[in-house]
Amino acid sequence: MYDGYCIELLKRISYLLDFDYILYDSPDGMYGSMDDDGNWNGAIKELIDKKADIAVGPISVMAERENVVDFTVPYYDLVGLTILMKKPEFDYTLGKFLTVLDEDVWFCIIGAFFLFSILICVFDKLSPFSYQNNTVDWNGEGTEPRVFTLKEGIWFCMMSLTPQGGGETPRALSGRLVAATWWLFGFIIIATYTANLAAFLTVSRLETPIESLDDLSKQFKVKYAPMNGSNALIYFKRMQEIEHRFYGIWKNMSLDDNLGAVERAKLAVWDYPVSDKYTKLWETMLESEFPSNKDEAVERVLTGEFAYIGDATVNKYAKLTNCDLWEVGEEFSRKPYALAVQEGSPLRSQLSTIILQLINQRELEEYKTKWWKKDKRDCPDIEDESNGISIKNIGGVFLVIVIGSALALITLAIECYW
Template identity: 30%
Template sequence: MLLSSRGFTADRYRNNTALYITRAPELTEPVGMWTRSSRLNIADDDLFNRIDSGFGNITIVVGTLPAEPFIIKLDNGEYEGFCIDILDELALRLNFRYELTEPEDGLWGGMNPDGSWNGLVRKTMDKEFDMSIGPISLTAEREEVVDYTTPVMEDGAGIILRKFEDTYGKIFRSFKPFTLNVWITIGFVLLAVGLILGFVDKVSPYRGKTSEIGQKIKTTSVADDIWIVYGSYMEQGTEFTPSNASGRFILGFWWIFTILIISSYTASLAAFLTVAFFDKPIKTIDDLTSQSEIKPLVKQGSNLYTLLKKGETERYRKLYELLQQAPEVTNKDDAIKLVLTGNYAYLTDQSQLQFLQKEDCDQLILGEEPFNSGGIGFIVTKGSPLLSQLSYNIIKLQEAGLIRKWTQKWWVSTETCTEDGVTNVVHSLELSTTSGPFIAFAGSTMLALICLIIEHICFRFKLLSCANKQRKMTVDSEDSISNGEL
């Protein structure tokens, strides 16, 4: 609001004209004045703070740590990644330059036993860093010592471990196209159809044929009928076939059933034999705490490590006890090496784990349920004048769809990893993969040999019995002859 104070000369011209600038709506506090001699003079330096002039091309020190794909450190010392894309856009919009640096201890920021802070949080508190970027989890403790910008995304902690190959399932994979219930049902149906076919063949008036009058061809037994049904199922011909229409009707529909079943089996078998299946022993954090063979790994100084150490819940306390039995890790590379070579599970942000899995889909597998979900964002010194502009422009980036664009850029991969631990890569069949049918055939051969031995034993008993009867008949005949002669 402009207020004037002026006088007039003898010639009625304005003299000593002054225009006062006051702050609305009170109109009582002058913030500047304009006069003919001194021109404009602004007394309040904060008057134009609302004008978006950026940071005036200043250079700010930005702290960070490698955490793929948020921050990726290249061999030449440069950085790229999801957070770098955001930082570059903010620098362009707010007119500032930046220098990236890392804390000497290589930690994100946790509380030491003496109550002091370390890592990025400490450096930001001490104003050595004007700002720190990366997947920095928003926590109440950190909020007390630094200021957070608007979260750039929501995230949670997840579990990643190496793939444990299902050795038992690999041997009998040839039988996996059907479940056990289906195999049992097929066996019962095969037996039932054989019995029904035998019954029809016995009661039908046209159960046999005659080649000549009075000379009848041999009819099939129930065992023969079951063998006919089994041979049809295995797509093998048999010597006997029903001669009556009702039997042929049953057998004809059985052939249709056989074609459908075998076609379904063959189609499923092709998929099961060419896809690698892996066991997932740890799916949730509760699975991890309920066993002792696989030990958890968590980066020292991370928010998750602090959370587990506090032990606010029973499962966090159990997890921390297991954590004390595992080696200490301070970076992702050491953790992944331990995971791939031993019985360890690495716990960190789910978004980082998804990126790691896509980089090595053949060896790594994710858990199913993330936990400790929350926001991640950037931090600045407590009370920093940078905060409001940074938060405002991060919201603008989200509204413009740029955050989503960069998310797709850094988390999309050409490698396809499915959620159930199956890698969609075709493999040549190995003997271990097809050994199931060989084992089944070997087992059936052993049973056949046992049956053969039993048949020989029964046959010998039968021969012995017949010989004894013959000997007895001979003795009785000789006795009769002797008595007659006497």
């Protein structure tokens, strides 16, 4: 069962021109490309062999195709090539700010906190110079000096890690040395945490995904290729051939013994390999192997180690119907879609007339709206943290406020009803 934008267009044309048709797939499932010997395959071959009258589908108008078949006026806007990739997965955690330090480090910090809280309490209790061992020295004026019980030791160590400060320090020199040691420890830990947090957030925001063909060509982790026999494959193959040909022309000119020194110096301004971009792309594509069909391409993309280069319309539809995919990069090598007919066929003018009529009546716009929305899924947007941290990653800080407030309320209830 065939359906879609092109099929609805064909049905409408057949109704207006009053003809019947029989639909079948091209034997190899291709739209049509020419090999190095000039032989064609796909739907274009069916037209050349006069086995089909019309080729229907997202067939791009290309110069080499126009040499063997005729095209109607375009029925769709200019369509370029884009890159289809697996949508990156971001790890959203409320406690992301806690992952800056390893779990063992956090346990050591907590252990040190309770150790120093106990030490301050013990030193204040044992030292003969502490206030609690010399209460007779207080004359009762002003605020009574601080007695460092275990509760006061915990409070002192906790507040020493904040800008508020720990308050009054122990009176005894031994207790002050313990407090000073805790201050130095806290200063180093806070400075280390702050520096690592800044580096952690910076690195995570610098890890930008592939956004263009140039980005794709500069990396080696993700393999990439167009579908076998597609117009994208033809594009990259022709571009690398042109680069190779230009290089041969430049090489022959620069090595020409008939050129003078001045003319040879002028040619040297082009430093090869400035323009071997597509040659390198093509070599990588050959190593990556070309998918034989769209289903295979999508399956490889979903592994996360492959990027598919194909028509923007095909990639856009795949993205709209699968939330694990996304389309990256600007369109390039844009060409219109049109119906193909046999060379010299009178159908060309008849079909073109109807297509122009449908364009003027805006029926084709209605087809676009209908079919783009038909299978669209509601996929969640990827949060961009390039301008700031997402609430999903920093929400744990607000949970600290909630937990702290809850503990304060529980403590108040205990104080009132104990």
